[in-house]
Amino acid sequence: MGIFKKKTVTKTYDKGNKKPVIKASICNGEQVAGFKDLHTGKIEEVMLIKNQADLDVFKKMYGIDGEIEKEY
Numbered sequence: 001m002g003i004f005k006k007k008t009v010t011k012t013y014d015k016g017n018k019k020p021v022i023k024a025s026i027c028n029g030e031q032v033a034g035f036k037d038l039h040t041g042k043i044e045e046v047m048l049i050k051n052q053a054d055l056d057v058f059k060k061m062y063g064i065d066g067e068i069e070k071e072y
Helices: 052-062
Strands: 018-024 031-037 045-048 069-071
Touching: 018 045, 031 052, 052 069
Parallel strands: 018 069
Antiparallel strands: 018 031, 031 045
């Protein structure tokens, strides 16, 4: 009926100190989306990316436009 619609909640991240990245494994091709701290270089993993739809959900969840850099 439409009574219980899934709400899209836009989350925030520290845009001054972190940047969105995709950490990709060379061995098995596994990809994890997250945020890299610009000062320490540490990556905070947020979600597993299995396909383009997962990447689109991640971008929409955090309001990210454009391409996300991959790190190996």
